[in-house]
Amino acid sequence: MLKLPQAIALFSLATLGSAVYLEEAKEPKQAWGYVTVRPNASMFWWLYYADSPAKNFTQLPLIMWLQGGPGASGTGFGNFEEIGPLDSDLKPRKTTWLQTASLLFVDNPVGTGFSYVNDTLAYATNLCTVSTDLMVVLREFFKSKPEFQKVPFYIFSESYGGKMAAGIALELHKAVQAGTIKCNFLGVALGDSWISPLDSVISWGPYLYSTSYLDDKGLKQVTTAAKKVLDAMNKRQFKLATLLWSKAEDTIEEYTNGVNFYNILTQDTTSSTAAASVASETVPVLKLFQRHVQHQSKDKLSDLMNGPIRKKLKIIPDHVKWGGQSKDVFANMAEDFMKNVIDIVEDLLAANVNVTVYNGQLDLIVSTIGQEAWLRKLKWPMLKKFTAQRWKPLYVGSESTATAAFHKSYENLDFFWILKAGHMVPADQGDMALKMVKMVTRQCR
Template sequence: MDKKFLVPLCILLMLLSVKAAPRRSLITHLPGFSGKFLSHHYSGYVSIDGNAETGKNLFYYFVSSERNPRKDPVVLWLNGGPGCSSFDGFVYEHGPFNFKAAESKENLPTLHNNPYSWSKVSNVIYLDSPTGVGFSYSKNISKYSTGDLQTASDTHAFLLKWFEQFPEFQANPFYISGESYAGIYVPTLAFEIAKEIQHRTKPVINLKGYLVGNGVTDPKFDNNAFIPFVHGMGLISDTIYENVHASCKENYYNSDSESDQCAKSMEKVSKAIQGLNVYNILEPCHHDPEVATNLSSNLPLSFQKLGLTERPLPVRKRMFGRAWPFRAPVRDGPVTLWPQLLANTRHVPCVSDEVATSWLNDISVRKAIHVDVASGTWELCTDRISFDHDAGGMIPYHKNLTKLGYRALIYSGDHDMCVPFTGSEAWTSSLGYKTVDEWRSWSSNDQIAGFLQAYENNLTFLTVKGAGHTVPEYKPREALDFYSRWLDGKSI
């Protein structure tokens, strides 16, 4: 082909891509941003389980890839909670912009292009899920009662309709990603899609794999990881560790079986780590000015494991939260949501959501991104849903998915105390897969960025050095590096 035709052809293909997607969803500007969009942005609602009046209206924000949107993977991003909005990841982690807080309440935050956005190498869908979270809503409040399995089914229904609206992306490789309680969302959704692929449901979603960051997985592995983590990090003494190890008999997660001596030993652990930022032990944990002292970790572990508090917990810094409960065990049955857990403050410990809250509740922003008035006020984490953990542990899901041939990357910020890397390392090893890439370091920007171990069946466990619960927030360059290499099938 004559080179003089290449540029017009590229422009034509771009215009056709815009035309294929629903034009009413196209975002043409964003208040607070004066630069040029580096790719196309879309947002809006997909109604499932009925129409917009009677069913569930799930809100998405879609950023097409800055590299090659027609060929790059489509990646769904889910934040956890449950009950927390995926604008968390958009605003504070790997979205297309970096947000700078306004100097006064009268002004909006300012936005600048993010050099480490995941849209550099992929198309990304940020989804508020389940219904009732973020901007997703229903006019029938009975729809706000849900659980793991219903959420997976609803998200699958959303994806089927979304790909009908954006047919030009149906052939792209598709991945599911998320962090924290999305350690439940991601594998349950992946398995739901995998089942339908086997049944040849149309349209076929081109699922290739999934990523989970500091993800809740299994009560035994997650909570038994806590004591080895705090000891290994030098947060408790050898004496405290030996006492709790002996009295609890390596069973730190089942409070029903704890002896009095075990409970006393665990109280010593709680006292030792008092005041630390549970989401990154390297970071300060600022508290609400109305709270006299920093009590972020100053709760008996027995209360924490039951999801109960006797007094308000502090807040203030940036976005760190999105995990349930204060420590990581997930038990079958009703889940205590963050606003319910912290009813006196309505804040997650060590968390401030001022930037996202001020921007997303601005009328001009909501209009620009096509938010329905019926969705109400945006909150980082909501208490208007009721949620049951009804999927059990995730290890069987991971076994089934990896044996079906789906790629899996399990990554952990190695300074997160909420869902410690020690648990993720242990459960990935417990699958019994043969090691194909023995524990080694990986690099970013010519520096050691963490460690990894790869197993057969396309399973990789990876740590990010110095990162906390939300890896791309703390280590954006490193996060983009492992993300892009893994998506491209390259060695990390």
């Protein structure tokens, strides 16, 4: 692992030939580095120490954030667009999670963001490899940063990152129990997560129909497309199911006039761009990449990461471009996309690991009703008692009167319904997301 002094210096952002300079301000304490997880496969991590005026970082939890895709970068999108100390304009974020926890961003799987492979055979092709790679990173991280070994450690995730987080959480729990990793692992949070892809796909028609994005004819067409995915899954034709998933999305775009998969109330331009630039009959996986990953590395963020951020970090190899291998990361995981990990969540609950599920009300790609559907399938002895609980309204602050979310909890399972949020909950409802983090990490109830 490469180690560098913590960076405090400010940096300038060059945009279209003109320099835009930050106002003088102090950056939080940081560290970053690479871990070689396998031959020809290196993973990049970036740590921010908690920045609280009232508490030392050792008194606050450590959160690892895993982005989705697969192929979307946590050090880029999650950091600068959602929960990090600065936004993509390099201005302070009022709702950064850093005020309540230290943050560890990891570009995962290998090839994502600043992570890279030197051999095309080194890309991960399944969840098992993804989990094994991340375990190498965590083992090295906690060994090199012993000050975090006793700090409460949580994994938070988004989208496909939730599927990866579930697998990694189970392996981490086993490693802690076996004594091969020293850390105080206390739970995993699955945000708008691709835990059961089929349940998400099947929910698309009813959700869009109930929100007036489909009429009877449209509902019939989307339902037909979803049933084709179901049939492929029943035959265990997983790669075919992925291709049919793409065609189901094409049907939705056609009959909804291009609804935004990530927030149904927000205009989306990425889908039409993808449709115009890619022939779905020939390269549907590439089209899926453009629709679900490329928008998280838009030009402004890419310029930031490949410009001033790269200059700041100083350790990025010359041949590595941020996001340059993301398309290949996505394509290599194609057969894994539609496989569910409900059984892994069951194992986590059975092992008494704290599991949190949270979802944005306006998310389509991973709709809340799809999340509720796979939760009902859990073979967990406490499920009936969880279901019987009455959810409680949540408010952003003590002075707030508007309901911001609902919450239900029993034993080691929590569910948050986040209102007025889409797929990227922290970006849409930053204040409520921050309160949820404090609740999950037991800093408030």
